[in-house]
Amino acid sequence: MGFYHIADQPAIEINPTNANFYQERACNYSILELLSEDPGTYEVILLNSPNGDIECFGKNSWYEYQPEKLIENGWDKYEKDFIKIWLSTNLNVDLLIQSIFWLVLISFIPKIKEKKFDKIFLFSFLNTFLFYLHLVGEKEYYKSLSREYDIRLVSREFNGSLYFENYFLYLYLLTIFLISFIFINLAERRFKNLLNYFPFVFLFYGTYTSLNLNFYLILFSVLGLYSIYEKHIDLKISILYFCFSMFWLLNFNNKNINFDVDKLKGFINSSQSFTSLIFWILIYYLIIKGLIFLIKESKETFDLIIFRRNLLISSTLIVLMGLIAATNKLSNYILYYFLGLNKYGIRSLQSIEGNTWRGIAPSAEGMGEFYSFVILFSIIYSYEKRLKLSLIEIFLLLFPVIGLYRANNFAAISSSALIIIIYFLNKKVNSKKIISMLLISIFAITVLIYSQFFREFSYNYLSSNILYEGIQASEINYDMSTNQFGESQAQLANYQYILEIPKEKANLSSSLRFLIENYTYGNNIQYLPSLNSIVNLGSYFINRSEKWGIFFAKYDPNFFELLLGSGPQQLTDYYLEHPTKYNFGLFLPHSSILSYLIFFGLLGISLILYLIFKSLHRQNNSVHVYLISYFILNFIKSDSLLYLPNFIFFILILNFPFANKNNFA
Amino acid sequence: MHIKTNVICGNSDIKPDFEAIGNNPNFVFENDPNFDSVRLFDLEGNIVNVNSWLECANYVNGGWTNYISDFTNGEKYLFFALCAFIVTIGYLQKKFNFLKEV
Numbered sequence: 001m002g003f004y005h006i007a008d009q010p011a012i013e014i015n016p017t018n019a020n021f022y023q024e025r026a027c028n029y030s031i032l033e034l035l036s037e038d039p040g041t042y043e044v045i046l047l048n049s050p051n052g053d054i055e056c057f058g059k060n061s062w063y064e065y066q067p068e069k070l071i072e073n074g075w076d077k078y079e080k081d082f083i084k085i086w087l088s089t090n091l092n093v094d095l096l097i098q099s100i101f102w103l104v105l106i107s108f109i110p111k112i113k114e115k116k117f118d119k120i121f122l123f124s125f126l127n128t129f130l131f132y133l134h135l136v137g138e139k140e141y142y143k144s145l146s147r148e149y150d151i152r153l154v155s156r157e158f159n160g161s162l163y164f165e166n167y168f169l170y171l172y173l174l175t176i177f178l179i180s181f182i183f184i185n186l187a188e189r190r191f192k193n194l195l196n197y198f199p200f201v202f203l204f205y206g207t208y209t210s211l212n213l214n215f216y217l218i219l220f221s222v223l224g225l226y227s228i229y230e231k232h233i234d235l236k237i238s239i240l241y242f243c244f245s246m247f248w249l250l251n252f253n254n255k256n257i258n259f260d261v262d263k264l265k266g267f268i269n270s271s272q273s274f275t276s277l278i279f280w281i282l283i284y285y286l287i288i289k290g291l292i293f294l295i296k297e298s299k300e301t302f303d304l305i306i307f308r309r310n311l312l313i314s315s316t317l318i319v320l321m322g323l324i325a326a327t328n329k330l331s332n333y334i335l336y337y338f339l340g341l342n343k344y345g346i347r348s349l350q351s352i353e354g355n356t357w358r359g360i361a362p363s364a365e366g367m368g369e370f371y372s373f374v375i376l377f378s379i380i381y382s383y384e385k386r387l388k389l390s391l392i393e394i395f396l397l398l399f400p401v402i403g404l405y406r407a408n409n410f411a412a413i414s415s416s417a418l419i420i421i422i423y424f425l426n427k428k429v430n431s432k433k434i435i436s437m438l439l440i441s442i443f444a445i446t447v448l449i450y451s452q453f454f455r456e457f458s459y460n461y462l463s464s465n466i467l468y469e470g471i472q473a474s475e476i477n478y479d480m481s482t483n484q485f486g487e488s489q490a491q492l493a494n495y496q497y498i499l500e501i502p503k504e505k506a507n508l509s510s511s512l513r514f515l516i517e518n519y520t521y522g523n524n525i526q527y528l529p530s531l532n533s534i535v536n537l538g539s540y541f542i543n544r545s546e547k548w549g550i551f552f553a554k555y556d557p558n559f560f561e562l563l564l565g566s567g568p569q570q571l572t573d574y575y576l577e578h579p580t581k582y583n584f585g586l587f588l589p590h591s592s593i594l595s596y597l598i599f600f601g602l603l604g605i606s607l608i609l610y611l612i613f614k615s616l617h618r619q620n621n622s623v624h625v626y627l628i629s630y631f632i633l634n635f636i637k638s639d640s641l642l643y644l645p646n647f648i649f650f651i652l653i654l655n656f657p658f659a660n661k662n663n664f665a
Numbered sequence: 666m667h668i669k670t671n672v673i674c675g676n677s678d679i680k681p682d683f684e685a686i687g688n689n690p691n692f693v694f695e696n697d698p699n700f701d702s703v704r705l706f707d708l709e710g711n712i713v714n715v716n717s718w719l720e721c722a723n724y725v726n727g728g729w730t731n732y733i734s735d736f737t738n739g740e741k742y743l744f745f746a747l748c749a750f751i752v753t754i755g756y757l758q759k760k761f762n763f764l765k766e767v
Contacts, residue, residue, distance in 0.1 A: 027733075053737075053739055054739025054740060054742070054743055055737050055739045090739070092740060092743060093743065096743075096747065107767050147669075147672050147732065147735075148740055150668045152668075155667055155668065156667065157667050158667060158670075158680055158681050158682075158683070158722070158726075159682070159683070159684070163667060165738075165741070166668075167738065167740035167741045167743075167744045168740045170740075170744050171740050171743055171744045171747065174744070174747055174748075174751070175747065178747070178751060178754075182754070182764060185758070185764030185765060186764055186765075186767070188765055189765055
């Protein structure tokens, strides 16, 4: 099998009966050859197979027919039959092709003031070393993708001679070096303009198809290295981060685990190894340093008009690309590859179960937040800075509105609406008393409507429904007595009974046990709900009881982990360590705050919040408060901080370059 | 080659002397009951079933494999192609400051 292999037989019609033909002839037909044989009788889904060889890149890997099947819990609803075709991709080819494509796109950013970068070779080399750690650390992930996986630059043969032919590694390192080197060179004259084009990170997601890496990690880590070189170091925060890191490293248990990163690909640790933890500790620090360095350096050149325009263009393109990906299978595959998506675009214009339509985004929630942010930003800044929207911009604004409507992110819609209301109240009404009265009235009316609407549920049930869901998710190995209806004590939410089961049999996570004990035996002030009950009650109204219940069933930290966390982007232990009914698939905490509780612990979250408030106080910019409040409100119930574009945007908003008045048209 | 042997035949503490095996026409590989038989093939499509780690390692050392793509080292070709690309970029960069001008 060579690079120019020609199939001994031409491709034949794509239908279920020809499955064997294609299964026996892997690595023979290109995507175009296959699609030219598709009569359109069956739905064809193109998928990538990341463990392909270089010579098979882009060719068929596997073929499968999935007959019509009954939808789970559906009486007479059937899932349509379809044919799945896997196409080979390769780790090193993807790294090269996708990076070159995105670097070419960066070269289209207009050049402005030059920023001189010294020692490009040295920093590209350091960055390459950093990503070498990634390859070493996430061994289990990469071993499953390539037979060639070998981390030794030079190894010994059986006869003792040296072996210098580990081209798998040489290629990987050379490509990372090349990306860093080209990026720095391209950035020298564009550096101060990059920030204006940040909205496009939501369109070009930057995740490599076959790697657990994101393109922006490579770019911002090299900028992070430069920021340290140019002494942009906040010593106190760096020392604190170092202390946390030491704890994470000392508390770490090395295990040969491969965590299925799924839609979090590119910004989460897939392994439970010491080296991978070091990599993520370093990369997390460096990307934040890199981002802040870029933002600080761009203060003079940041242009609100360009930024707003790019927000509108990016969100419009995201909606349009989502529509294209939904209607054409080839586009769906190509967009997945070249936009670097974490997940294939949705293959239908219909919402999932009549609910959400995520388009090309991995999460409707995360993208809904972005659409909503575009609308919020356009309205608030256009008003605040008297920057009128042109007719085209008003037209473009329709797309994020459509996107938001289809994403059906109620939290993003309601939080942005609330923030817009508060903003205009602050602008139009001078009396703080009237504003407070109005807000209290809105709150009271909302609570009243909700309580009227949901009054079929008792307070008793609602005040503990996270705990209830948590118990249902726990793997309790105890023969519980059942009542005449066959309901166990767990199903009856008999918390006291559950607490009396021996610990090793109850198998409750430490966090869930703590919450149940607090709920059952905690000191309560009569007629006043406890904090525990309020959170339980609140979770119901934002549809998070089940998700947070599963989170607490799984989250089993010791005291120090609760305080300091497990380290940035470390979900492996949380996912696989404590046995529950949900130790498979990707059950996210559905709250960025809970995710960060796993990463940084209570102390870490408190410090992050303190830094955010300190930053707000220092900047003393009222508009800024609205945007940050919007993000924090949404982080309560969404996982968006686990996606790199959302994370980048949050760091940008936290450090938004408002100080320079020249920016304001 | 060493790593490829480990991938195909599994790990072993044995230090094989392929030269000695090759020079001895009477060398007989002893079956290892603890070794799961591996089917190997060569470029011409010949097939052999090996029953010990040493026998497997010997065949792999001779260019046999259990995986069709092992006959082409795609990484090697791509690596040299990338080197050529880097030399070109390096030349353009040195001569015209290419990356800053684009």
